[in-house]
Amino acid sequence: MKIVVVSDTHIPKRAQRLPSRLLHELRSADQIIHAGDWQSLEVYEQLKQYAPVNGVFGNTDNEDIIRVFPDKKIVNVNGFKIGIIHGHGKKMTTVKRAFTAFNQPIDCIVFGHSHIPYLKYKNKTLMFNPGSATDKRKAPFYSFGILTMSDELHAQHIFFKSK
Incomplete structure (x- = not known):
């Protein structure tokens, strides 16, 4: 199973x-x-x-998107629980907001908001921010992510220079 993970596309504003x-x-x-x-x-x-x-909506999304997508979601894929959230809000870092948003054990939390690629375990939860494929801000590369699942859950970033 291959899941392509994106966030913060900001189309048509950033691309x-x-x-x-x-x-x-x-x-x-x-x-x-x-x-x-x-x-x-x-x-x-x-x-x-x-x-x-x-998907979920983010802090810059309009009513059309908010009507289609929730603010957070849990999906079950190949026996793995994946939480999805944008990660915006006040207080705490984006990573901490994403981590505390789910009140149950989650194998992986996919989040965005910061445009900063992130891949680390927090306790037993894989925290994964794909970065942005269209708005790298001060980062050297644009990025998105790939989750692969069979018996294991594997995450990786794909970095590239031009959009």
């Missing part, structure tokens, strides 16, 4: 389209997770042409 490097990886995706700040339902329409999409 007019999804980058070709991401589109290449989407061709072999079994599922897609978007952790918010889509800014346009067209992003969802494009992603769902590749594979089923699970």
Whole structure:
């Protein structure tokens, strides 16, 4: 099972389209997770042409997106519980807000908001921020993520230079 993980696409504000490097990886995706700040339902329409999409809304998303997606969600994939949340809010860091948002054991929490790629275990939960494929801010590269699952859960970032 291969899940392509994206967040903070900010289309059309930060980019007019999804980058070709991401589109290449989407061709072999079994599922897609978007952790918010889509800014346009067209992003969802494009992603769902590749594979089923699970997602949440972010702090810059409009009412059209908020009507379609929740603020947080748990999906079960191949026996793994994956929590999805954008991670915005006040107090605490983005990582801590994402971690404390779920009141049950979760194998992996996918979050966004900071645009900073993150991959670390907190207790027994894999915390995974794919970064942004369209708005790297001060980071040297654009990025997105891939979760692969069989008997194990594996996460990796894909870094690239141009969108």
